[in-house]
Amino acid sequence: MTATDILSELARRGVRLEVAGDKLRWRPREAVGAEMLEALREHKAEILEALRGLNVLARVRGRDEIVEAGAVDVCWHCHGEKTCLCISCAVPAPKVRWVKGPCAACKGTGFLTWPERVQ
Numbered sequence: 001m002t003a004t005d006i007l008s009e010l011a012r013r014g015v016r017l018e019v020a021g022d023k024l025r026w027r028p029r030e031a032v033g034a035e036m037l038e039a040l041r042e043h044k045a046e047i048l049e050a051l052r053g054l055n056v057l058a059r060v061r062g063r064d065e066i067v068e069a070g071a072v073d074v075c076w077h078c079h080g081e082k083t084c085l086c087i088s089c090a091v092p093a094p095k096v097r098w099v100k101g102p103c104a105a106c107k108g109t110g111f112l113t114w115p116e117r118v119q
Helices: 003-012 034-042 044-052
Strands: 016-020 023-027 056-060 066-069 091-093 097-099 113-115
Touching: 003 034, 003 044, 016 044, 023 044, 034 044
Parallel strands: none
Antiparallel strands: 016 023, 056 066, 056 113, 091 097
């Protein structure tokens, strides 16, 4: 299996692979089994090199800033679902029962960064 084969197979499985320093991170974690994990380890250097060349311009949520990012960043807090049931985000309902509210981290967008359209 080559690095290209690995990247193609991960894309087919819907895995989002990103570079974090000298490490590889992916989501969903359960989509990468033992065999694929071994292939990732074997071809890590090639995969890191390929992914580092794929940076995109992304706008940072809540700031007037454009950064170069390896991928559009799904919100770590709500995992892109836009709503959350944690104490920080939930809305108190009658009789102190928490209900889903808009995620406080991504402001209900589901993303912390999003692609910037270059005109």
